[in-house]
Amino acid sequence: MRTIPAYVTAAVLAISGATFIGCDRDQTASSSTTNSNTTGARTTGEKVGDDLKAAGNKTKETAKKAGEEVSDAAQTAGSKVKSTVEGFTGGNANRVPDLLANVTGAALTKDGLDDVVERFADADRNRIGKDDLNHGNEELNAVVADIQSAWKTKYGSDFKIKEEGKVFSPQFMTANTGEVAKDGANTNVPGDANRTTGAEAGRNIGSVSIPASHGAAALTVPLIHEAGGWRIDVPDSLDAAKLRGNLITHLKEAYGMKDQWSADPYDAERAIAHHVLMAVMDQPAK
DSSP states (O other): OOOOOHHHHHHHHHHHHHHHHHHHHHHHHHHHHHHHHHHHHHHHHHHHHHHHHHHHHHHHHHHHHHHHHHHHHHHHHHHHHHTTSTTOOSTTGGGHHHHHHHHHHHHTSTTOHHHHHTTBOHHHHHHHOSTTTSSSOHHHHHHHHHHHHHHHHHHSSOOOOOOHHHHSOTTTOEEEEEEOOTTSOOEEETTEEEEOOOOOTTOEEEEEEEOSBTTBOOEEEEEEEETTEEEEOOOTTOOHHHHHHHHHHHHHHHHHTGGGOOSSHHHHHHHHHHHHHHHHTTOOOO
16 A cells, blocks of 8 residues: 655645635625625615605695695685575575576577576476477577677676676575475475475475566575585476577566666676576566
8 A cells, every 4th residue: 555645645634624714704705795685685674664654654644734724725615605695504505606607607608598497496397398498599599699799898708607606695685595394394484485395305495585676676586405406496387488488588678778787797797697587487577
């Protein structure tokens, strides 16, 4: 057997030791890097979570503040609008001026007769129907065109009620509200007592009272609240032909007074509205 020189053995042992030492260093470095990365990732995640939580809290606070501001603004606006209808404190009181403005605007629109009827109570809409509303309106359209032309000449714009609260103000009308009695008896509405509406018990009803003005007589306009809002409860005597004839007569009367229209466009709009409401309530002109 050959003898391995001592120096060869020493060299082998030295190389083996270096190899083991290198492995340990690699493992230590790898472990250190892993721990470092893990620690860094955990720190970043926690930071992101904290940031998101803070942003969420800030968003909630902003939304809450905005909601409170909107609520306050809505309540303030609602109070202002309701105060324009003196004495009318029932639900959706702020929609009464809108209803009257829409009826008047429809009457002053070419071929707008069907839109006028859309503002009537459900029973009245069904009774009048639509078949007789879409033809035979030539004379009515001519009167509407005359008023629109005269209006534009005097006020520089087309007739359109944009400030309902200023037009249908307490100085022009008062309004009252009530409810159909649960025992089915006639309902007493202040200013329009003992009016039979035919509506079911619990239904909100009301009335608008307009004193004599603008060359038109005093007038009471009964209202009934339906799913779509307030509607005018017109007389059963009103049909399509009579409505058309009434509007022609009253609008001609209003047009004949164009030289007397107020310099205040709001008051002039009241004059037109008064005559339109006289027509839909089947009241004669002078």
